[in-house]
Amino acid sequence: EEEIPEDHPRYQDLLTRHRIETGVEKGITHLQGMHAEGRGSAFDYLLGEETIPSADAAERAAAAHLLLADHPVLSINGNVAALVPGEMVDLADATDADLEINLFNRTDERIAAIADHLREHGATEVKGLEADARIPNLDHQRAKVDADGIYEADVVLVPLEDGDRAEALEAMGKTELVIDLNPLSRSPQVAEVPIVDNIIRAVPNMAAHAQELADAGEGELEGIIEAFDREEALEEAEERIRSGL
Ligand code: ATP
Ligand code: MG
Numbered sequence: 001e002e003e004i005p006e007d008h009p010r011y012q013d014l015l016t017r018h019r020i021e022t023g024v025e026k027g028i029t030h031l032q033g034m035h036a037e038g039r040g041s042a043f044d045y046l047l048g049e050e051t052i053p054s055a056d057a058a059e060r061a062a063a064a065h066l067l068l069a070d071h072p073v074l075s076i077n078g079n080v081a082a083l084v085p086g087e088m089v090d091l092a093d094a095t096d097a098d099l100e101i102n103l104f105n106r107t108d109e110r111i112a113a114i115a116d117h118l119r120e121h122g123a124t125e126v127k128g129l130e131a132d133a134r135i136p137n138l139d140h141q142r143a144k145v146d147a148d149g150i151y152e153a154d155v156v157l158v159p160l161e162d163g164d165r166a167e168a169l170e171a172m173g174k175t176e177l178v179i180d181l182n183p184l185s186r187s188p189q190v191a192e193v194p195i196v197d198n199i200i201r202a203v204p205n206m207a208a209h210a211q212e213l214a215d216a217g218e219g220e221l222e223g224i225i226e227a228f229d230r231e232e233a234l235e236e237a238e239e240r241i242r243s244g245l
Pocket of ligand 2: 161162163180185186187
């Protein structure tokens with residue numbers, strides 16, 4: 001990462017791409033993750049590569065959901081692990097959430113590599129290795145979750161999730177918080193809180209909101225959640241992308 005000059009106009013984008021490359025080399029990220037990254041990068045370019053006000057509001061509402069939850073879980077895939085491992089650990093600490101590895105292309109090797117990577121970044125407990133429960137109505141591999149993790153969670157943060165899985169989790173009645181740069185993708189469309197922002201900005205900002213709200217009462221957290229308008233947030237993001245074109 002040293003070789004990318006910080007004053008480069010596309011510094012963040014180059015850094016992101018570099019982290020995915022390293023993730024692929026380390027066996028953490030599937031090659032297809034590079035393709036997902038490219039798609040995200042295009043949307044981020046059109047958004048101006050910044051956290052727009054509606055995304056900040058979504059990040060604050062998502063933090064409130066995690067703080068109010070009985071059992072919040074943060075889902076980790078290969079791109080998430082490559083891009084924001086320490087930041088996800090910080091968010092889990094700030095919200096008392098579990099971290100669970102969940103892969104589209106699941107292999108025992110990648111699961112183990114990601115678990116090690118998260119522990120190197122400060123995680124004490126990592127779920128997703130047992131995979132002793134199934135999400136209904138999904139094909140076998142993608143349905144695998146931990147019985148005491150995502151399966152029984154009430155609030156789940158699913159960054160960069162594919163549409164089928166997001167829909168299946170929603171059908172289980174979970175409160176879904178989705179980070180995805182494409183506001184038209186199915187995952188943010190089914191989310192209770194769609195966060196249209198780059199994960200490298202979204203996760204630290206959610207943790208900052210959670211830390212700031214650590215002593216807030218239930219009433220205040222519920223107020224933040226009620227004041228957030230998901231339709232308005234999706235529309236504002238789409239509007240910003242259209243004007244970026
Ligand atoms: P589906 O219709 O199943 O949702 P998709 O076209 O969205 O499919 P995926 O590869 O499953 O394809 O999803 C990748 C998603 O992740 C894209 O919507 C992309 O915008 C988003 N994405 C990629 N990188 C980032 C990032 N760094 N931060 C936030 N979102 C990202
Ligand atoms: Mg998608």
